[in-house]
Amino acid sequence: MHVISQIEKQEYQELIEVWEASVRATHDFLPESRILELKPLILDQYFDAVQLCGVREEGRVLGFLGIHETNIEMLFIHPESRGKGVGKALLLHAVNALRCTKVDVNEQNQQAVDFYLYMGFQIVGRSPLDGQGEPYPLLHLELN
Template identity: 70%
Template structure:
């Protein structure tokens, strides 16, 4: 599976991956918030980051978005979670895009554990998410002096 650059022609498929992933991993997020986020992500957030995806048999199975060395989004189709897609995308973001930071929902402990495994450490916490909602974020950073993961 190869990591490829995303174009806006992929946005519809990306939003489908996003929604499936969020529903599988963000059980703390009410339906109202998912419905509010979806158009924002499609209309604004995708265009604000460098997007890369992994395809399997022509279908996007995961994607990552990076801006200013921050991983802004990483979403994997639920049936591909735990199969190396996230790791492949993270390694691409670290090694090719210089990613070293990520904010993770505190209520998503599996994601926090994944980022720890990928060399990120907790450096802070915010009570509110980026939209001002009461979903605390854990700020994580990967030390640039660490050896590159392969």
């Protein structure tokens, strides 16, 4: 069983490392330049805009979740921890404890799309651009 706890600001540097490793493992459609553009935005702005919690093992963050209201804004798992129930534990925490019912997912990130569909979410819409106005389509999913 995975224990989920709050993330503190002093852990942001570790979180951005998990984010980057996860993105590089799952977002092969993003060019290097885009990853480098996003990294400081996430570290300096986006982490502060969400409620963060994570799963740790021996003091190391294996994965984390960021929510705002009823939206899952970020869910990233370190590649070494994928397939071990960390993402599922965080998603169930978001749904059951934090009452989240919505998530946007990059359409090109098929693994994430499949994960959310498997977990009971349904596609309710699509945007041709991502949240920064870039041409990376988003699927809007909601829990039924």
